[in-house]
Amino acid sequence: MQFSQIQHCSVVVQNLERAAAFYRDVLGxxxxxxxxxxxxxxxxxxxxxxxxxxxHLLKDAENPPNTQHHMALQVDDAQAARAWMKAKGFxxxxxxxxxxxxxxxxRDPDGNLIEIIEWKxxxxxxxxxxAH
Numbered sequence: 001m002q003f004s005q006i007q008h009c010s011v012v013v014q015n016l017e018r019a020a021a022f023y024r025d026v027l028g029x030x031x032x033x034x035x036x037x038x039x040x041x042x043x044x045x046x047x048x049x050x051x052x053x054x055x056h057l058l059k060d061a062e063n064p065p066n067t068q069h070h071m072a073l074q075v076d077d078a079q080a081a082r083a084w085m086k087a088k089g090f091x092x093x094x095x096x097x098x099x100x101x102x103x104x105x106x107r108d109p110d111g112n113l114i115e116i117i118e119w120k121x122x123x124x125x126x127x128x129x130x131a132h
Contacts, residue, residue: 008047008054009071013110016059020046022108023055026088027073070105070113078102078118085116098123 013019023029029048038045044059050073075081082092085106093105100121106114 006053008056010056010058011071011108011110011112012062013057013059013108013112015110016044016046016057018109019057023048023057026085026090029055066111068113070115072103072115072117075116075118078104078116081116081118 011019020031023046024031029050032047032049032054034043034045034047046057048055048057055071079102082104085092090106093107095103095105095115098117100123101117101119103115103117106116108114
């Protein structure tokens with residue numbers, strides 16, 4: 001067995017329509033149909049495509065305030081993304097620099113933390129050896 005990629009991440013929201021508008025209209029993600037089996041079950045979810053991955057919005061679950069849990073979305077131009085988010089009225093939170101990257105954080109309308117990152121140079125994936 002080998003894992004290959006993250007297939008989706010789930011984001012807890014209190015207002016599904018407001019959250020869907022943010023992910024669709026502000027971030028520009030494409031909404032996709034949920035499985036037909038979800039509808040009769042009454043699940044309150046919305047799904048969005050992000051390249052080969054997905055983001056699932058889940059309504060009515062607890063969302064702890066000010067958590068550092070986050071997802072990171074890669075962009076081709078972090079400066080343009082910063083300007084876009086500020087123009088849309090979202091606070092941009094600068095953070096610790098990573099060599100070879102330009103990044104910042106924003107919060108969606110439910111307070112979920114989203115890292116926006118542009119890799120200007122490939123990250124050096126140095127394998128950490130495990131101590132046995």
